[in-house]
Amino acid sequence: MNRERVVVAMSGGVDSAVAAARCVRAGYDVVGISLRLARDGSGSCCSLDDFHDARAVADRLGFPHYVFDFTDAFEAAVVRPFVAEYLAGRTPNPCARCNQHVKFDLLWRRARELGATRLATGHYARIGRDPASGLPVLRAAADPAKDQTYFLFGLDAAALARTLFPIGDATKAEVRAEARALGLPVADKPESMEVCFVPRGDAAGFVARNAPAAALRPGAIVDEDGATVGRHDGVHRFTVGQRRGLGLGGGVARYVRRIDAGTGTVTVAAGDRLCARGLVARDVSWSSGRAPARGTDLGVRIRHRHALLPARVVDSEDGTVAVAFTGAGPAVTPGQAAVFYRDDVVLGGGWIAGEIG
Amino acid sequence: MRLYLDHNAGAPLRPEARDAMLPWLGPPANPSSAHREGARARAALEEARAAVAGLIGAAPAEIVFTSGATEANNLALRGADAGGRIVTTAIEHASVLETARAGGAVVTTVGVDAEGRVAPEAVVAACSGRPALVSVGLANGEVGAVAPVAAIAAALAGSGAVVHTDAAQAAGRLPIDVRALGVDLLSLSSHKLGGPAGAGALWVRSGTTLDAQLRGGPQERGRRAGTENVAALVGFGAAARVAGATLAESAARLDALTQRLWQGLAARLPGVVRNGPASAPRLPNTLNVTVPGCAGESLLVLLDLAGVAASLGSACAAGAPEPSHVLVAMGRTRDAARNGLRFSLGPDTTADDVARVVELLPRLVAQVRGEHAA
Numbered sequence: 257m258n259r260e261r262v263v264v265a266m267s268g269g270v271d272s273a274v275a276a277a278r279c280v281r282a283g284y285d286v287v288g289i290s291l292r293l294a295r296d297g298s299g300s301c302c303s304l305d306d307f308h309d310a311r312a313v314a315d316r317l318g319f320p321h322y323v324f325d326f327t328d329a330f331e332a333a334v335v336r337p338f339v340a341e342y343l344a345g346r347t348p349n350p351c352a353r354c355n356q357h358v359k360f361d362l363l364w365r366r367a368r369e370l371g372a373t374r375l376a377t378g379h380y381a382r383i384g385r386d387p388a389s390g391l392p393v394l395r396a397a398a399d400p401a402k403d404q405t406y407f408l409f410g411l412d413a414a415a416l417a418r419t420l421f422p423i424g425d426a427t428k429a430e431v432r433a434e435a436r437a438l439g440l441p442v443a444d445k446p447e448s449m450e451v452c453f454v455p456r457g458d459a460a461g462f463v464a465r466n467a468p469a470a471a472l473r474p475g476a477i478v479d480e481d482g483a484t485v486g487r488h489d490g491v492h493r494f495t496v497g498q499r500r501g502l503g504l505g506g507g508v509a510r511y512v513r514r515i516d517a518g519t520g521t522v523t524v525a526a527g528d529r530l531c532a533r534g535l536v537a538r539d540v541s542w543s544s545g546r547a548p549a550r551g552t553d554l555g556v557r558i559r560h561r562h563a564l565l566p567a568r569v570v571d572s573e574d575g576t577v578a579v580a581f582t583g584a585g586p587a588v589t590p591g592q593a594a595v596f597y598r599d600d601v602v603l604g605g606g607w608i609a610g611e612i613g
Numbered sequence: 614m615r616l617y618l619d620h621n622a623g624a625p626l627r628p629e630a631r632d633a634m635l636p637w638l639g640p641p642a643n644p645s646s647a648h649r650e651g652a653r654a655r656a657a658l659e660e661a662r663a664a665v666a667g668l669i670g671a672a673p674a675e676i677v678f679t680s681g682a683t684e685a686n687n688l689a690l691r692g693a694d695a696g697g698r699i700v701t702t703a704i705e706h707a708s709v710l711e712t713a714r715a716g717g718a719v720v721t722t723v724g725v726d727a728e729g730r731v732a733p734e735a736v737v738a739a740c741s742g743r744p745a746l747v748s749v750g751l752a753n754g755e756v757g758a759v760a761p762v763a764a765i766a767a768a769l770a771g772s773g774a775v776v777h778t779d780a781a782q783a784a785g786r787l788p789i790d791v792r793a794l795g796v797d798l799l800s801l802s803s804h805k806l807g808g809p810a811g812a813g814a815l816w817v818r819s820g821t822t823l824d825a826q827l828r829g830g831p832q833e834r835g836r837r838a839g840t841e842n843v844a845a846l847v848g849f850g851a852a853a854r855v856a857g858a859t860l861a862e863s864a865a866r867l868d869a870l871t872q873r874l875w876q877g878l879a880a881r882l883p884g885v886v887r888n889g890p891a892s893a894p895r896l897p898n899t900l901n902v903t904v905p906g907c908a909g910e911s912l913l914v915l916l917d918l919a920g921v922a923a924s925l926g927s928a929c930a931a932g933a934p935e936p937s938h939v940l941v942a943m944g945r946t947r948d949a950a951r952n953g954l955r956f957s958l959g960p961d962t963t964a965d966d967v968a969r970v971v972e973l974l975p976r977l978v979a980q981v982r983g984e985h986a987a
Contacts, residue, residue, distance in 0.1 A: 287918070322914050325935060325951070369911040369981045370918070 259285040262420065263367035264376045265359055266290050266313070266321065268306030270442045271378030271423055273313040274431045277438055278422035279376050280317050287370060288314045288321035291363065293330040293354070294453035312441045324366060326358060333357040335453060335466070342463045342492035343471050345515035346591025349407070349607075350451055351560075355379075356410030360419065376420035379404045383416050383424070384601065386544070392416040393543050396600035399427040406560045409595045409605030413543060463492040475520020477502065480513065480529065491517050497530060497587035511587065530587040532611040534567065534580035537594040540606030547572040548596075548603065554579070555597040558588060558608065564597055570612065578612050616921045616966050620805070620959035621754040621782060621899060626848070627807035627960070633851035634809065637844035644841055645832065654843050661850025668853040669780070669799065670790035671816050677823075677833045678846050681813035682781035682802035683708040688815050688837065689748065689777040689798040691716060692823040696744035696773070702731050702760070703942035704753050709779055710938075713748065721745075727944050728890045729758030737768045744773030751799075752783035755939040755955060756889030757899030759787065766795035775821065781805050781813070785856030786864060786896055797821045803845065807960065808852035812845040859960070867958050868897035870967050874956060875900050877971030882978060888940060888953050898958040903945075904974075907981045909952035915977040921970060924955050 262284040264276040279286045290310045307323050314321030334354045341348035364375050380397035381404055391413040397403040411419065423431050435443035450457045464472065477486035486504050488494070493501070498512045502524060513525040535558065540547070548554065548569050555564035556579055565586070567579040579596075588611050595605035617625065642654040659673065666673040679685045686708040690699065699718045701709055704725050713720045721739045725731050731749060740747060747769060752759045766776045777798035780789060785806030791799055798821065803812035817823050823836055830838035856863075878885055888901040904912065909925045916923050925937070936950035945953075956970065 287914070320914075320918060322910075322917075324910050327935075328947070366908065366911055369908065370914055371980065 259283060260374065261285040261287060261370070261372040262374045262376050263363070263370060263372040264288050265363060265378075266310040267378070268303075268309040268442065268445075269378065269447070270435050270440070270445050271380070271431055273310070273378070273440050273442050274426075274434050274438075275376055275378040275420075275422040276313065276319070277317055277434070277440070279420065280319060282422075284374075286317075286319040287367075287372065288319060289363065289366070290321070290323045291330075291358070292323055292325045292327055293334075293358070295327045295331065309442050309445065316440060317438070324363075326362065329362050330354070330358055330453075333362075338451075339463050339466050341591045342459065343467055343473065343517065344591075345473075345491045345494075345517035347495040347589045348591045349593045350453075351407045352410060352593050352605075355407050360411055360415050364415070364418065374418050374420050376422055378423055379408060379421050380426075380428075381405045381408050381421045381424050383419060383421060386601075389544060391543070394602035395424075396597070396602075397421075398425045402428050404560075405597075405602050406557050406593060406595050409593060409602055410541065412541060413545075416543075460490070460493040464490065467492070473517050473520040475522065477504065477522045477524055479510075480523060480525050485510075485524065488522055491515050491520055491522060494522050496589040499527075515590075531585045532581070532588040533585055534570065534578060534612035535588045535594055536576065536578045536609045536612055537606035538576045538609045540575050540577050540594075540604055542604035543602060544604075547577060553582070554603060555599075556581075557595045557597065558586065558592055562586075567596075575606070576609075577606065580612060614920060616969060618956040618958060618962065618966070618970070619922045619924045621896075621955065621957035622924055623804045623810060624807045624959050625961070626809060627852045627855055629855045630808050630848040630852040634844045634848040637847050642843040644843060645830075657847050658841055658843055661846045664850035664854040664857075665801065665814055666816075668784060668789070668857040669801070669816060670792055672819065674834070675816050675819055677815045677817055677836045678841055678849075679813045679815055679837060680811055680842075682706075682779060682800045682805070683813075685800035685802075685813050685815035686748075686777075686779055687712050688823070688826050689800060690746065691826050692836075693746050693775045693777065693798060694822060694824070695746035695775040698740075698743070698745040699748065700736060700739045700745045700774075701748045702736070702750070704729060704731075704755075704758070704939040705748065705750050706754070706779055706781070709748050709750065718746070725758070725942050729753055729756045729888075729939065729943050730890060731758075731760045731765075733761045733764040733768060736765045740769060740772060740774055742772055744775075746775050746777065748777040748779065750779040750782070751789070751794075752780070752787060752896050753889075753939060754782035754805075754896075754899070754957075755937060755953070756901045756943070757896035758890050759783070759894035759896065762796060763794050770795065782896060785853070785860065786867070786898060787894075788860060791816055791818070798823075803849035803852060806852050806856045808849035809845045812842060812849040814849075863960055864897045867962070870958055870962055870964065871898060871900050871956075873964070874958075874967045874970060875902075877967065878902060878974060881971065881975040888943065888945070896957075898962075899955065900957075901953050901955045903949055903952050904954065904978050907952065907978055909954050911981050912954055912974070912977055915980065916974070919973055919977065921973065924957075925951070925953060 266272045266288045338348045338350045380402040382395040384395040386393045454462045472490040474489045476484045510524040514523040552569045556567045566582045571578040596603040641650045644655040644658045662673045690712040699713045700721045702723045723735045762778045776796040779800045781802035797818045799816040801814045804810035827838045884905045886903045936947045940950035
């Protein structure tokens with residue numbers, strides 16, 4: 257037997273189950289791995305039930321399945337930065353970090369130790385090939401409603417070359433139908449949409465429990481003229497563009513415009529004042545290895561599931577890029593990812609540092 | 614062919630136990646019933662009780678059957694009263710440590726040395742001459758260390774201490790005589806010695822006060838309510854009988870095989886570390902090693918894919934162990950404590966099996982390390 261070995265990352269959900277099934281059907285020597293990431297298990301992921309579900313799928317499909325304990329690495333690579341970002345007044349994107357540092361790096365290294373030549377996941381994304389360079393490129397999923405490339409921009413060409421996204425060409429309905437046809441016990445399992453390690457979606461509570469009390473930044477809520485309109489007990493409770501939970505009473509709807517963690521000041525403004533002209537992203541990586549030239553038109557996504565915004569590169573150097581929106585601009589949230597596309601191809605991405613001035 | 618070297622997690626059912634159980638998988642078997650069927654069940658149950666008692670030099674009436682060693686440990690720690698204080702060690706099974714912490718007693722946890730050994734003076738000092746429930750496992754299933762339980766019990770005699778020992782890993786592997794040990798309570802597991810899972814016992818020295826934790830029936834002399842699982846307990850009894858009869862021969866054979874495994878690995882894996890006692894007393898069947906620079910999880914998976922079942926310390930429900938609390942207590946770093954690879958041999962293990970691991974593991978280590986360097 258000399259089949260190529262593939263490690264399939266299995267969450268216990270239906271997507272990775274069908275991804276594994278498709279790898280089996282393609283003739284790979286499949287090894288399923290589930291990762292224990294969150295330590296206290298109080299979030300929506302990594303419960304024993306999920307591991308048992310993944311194991312039941314593996315048993316049904318006839319391949320071995322194991323659980324690796326990655327709690328220490330996840331804490332260092334994802335949880336601590338998540339807390340630090342909120343404390344710094346930004347709104348982090350832990351899923352993208354987890355993919356980049358944990359699943360497609362640490363897990364890949366383990367997979368290699370196990371003799372695997374490829375890593376497969378149940379993400380909705382596709383891998384294409386750049387006709388000019390011949391290098392693999394990340395492409396949006398066939399089902400635009402499920403596309404997860406926003407969380408996968410950190411994968412470079414080397415990572416893409418060894419990655420399989422077996423369900424990238426399927427819709428969710430097709431994946432569920434396939435799972436049912438195969439008799440997989442997770443066919444109708446509900447999806448988890450929240451940050452997996454944050455119980456009940458309460459990010460502010462999670463940050464408060466996981467940060468030293470002295471690191472929390474209470475302060476004033478001010479309007480754009482600098483007049484104090486309220487108080488708050490920590491900047492980690494806010495995200496730029498947020499309307500609910502400001503505790504400012506009735507009247508004109510106001511939104512978080514800016515967060516200054518240094519002074520603890522949260523600035524609010526009416527909705528029409530939120531629109532940014534463009535954004536600056538840092539730690540940007542480009543799949544081609546080179547930043548696009550100034551003046552290049554591209555699409556940018558600044559939140560998962562948000563529409564692609566037309567934009568133009570206005571400046572770029574040393575991993576930092578500034579783009580101007582060529583249409584109406586939305587609120588720009590520092591800490592979120594900015595992912596750049598040409599049609600359905602991911603050109604690169606980075607982390608939003610702020611608006612362009 | 615699969616090679617099973619995880620007997621400390623659970624041993625395969627001995628043929629004698631299986632044969633003894635089969636007739637009990639059909640008929641009604643409530644030992645408390647007045648009819649003939651009940652009487653037959655009662656006779657079988659008491660025969661099993663005598664066999665289990667015989668393994669540890671006890672009187673049958675002192676055996677309380679339970680669903681396993683976990684329940685026996687819970688019963689001992691919750692049911693014995695010793696002044697609201699518990700003295701235990703850092704390397705106990707979770708069913709001892711978590712039960713001790715959950716009960717509201719003041720808990721003192723005594724440490725161990727780098728080889729996993731408990732100093733009797735440390736346990737005695739922790740009791741400070743006052744009544745306490747002392748729970749020290751007889752043998753540690755992760756690294757094979759054997760605790761000086763007899764010395765501890767002797768030193769505490771007359772102090773008001775109630776001494777419990779979890780002998781789940783020791784029974785059937787080391788000779789046990791409860792009178793010589795001098796303890797008051799001793800936990801046993803069926804499936805560690807080749808009986809079925811779901812059966813165990815707490816030996817309760819005659820005269821020891823013990824509150825039932827499961828109430829609602831007169832079974833087990835009022836110390837554990839609920840209709841006994843006759844088939845499982847008959848299997849437990851049969852396994853205990855065979856384990857006792859073959860113990861001396863089996864222990865010598867396993868000790869030689871374990872030594873051969875260690876020496877073979879040490880010769881082929883420079884830098885490999887043995888976690889556990891360098892010499893007796895220790896479990897004859899247990900070898901726990903750390904291979905530097907190799908994730909234990911990777912080696913475990915590669916062994917499994919190559920047909921060899923081993924483990925990383927103690928089994929946990931999902932098979933995803935935290936760093937071993939035993940290795941941490943022995944002074945290993947958190948990282949090193951993730952990587953202790955345990956082989957636990959059993960009655961069917963052969964010299965060829967050992968040779969297979971000695972040949973296989975260094976190849977897998979080279980694969981893991983080679984891939985690292987690439």
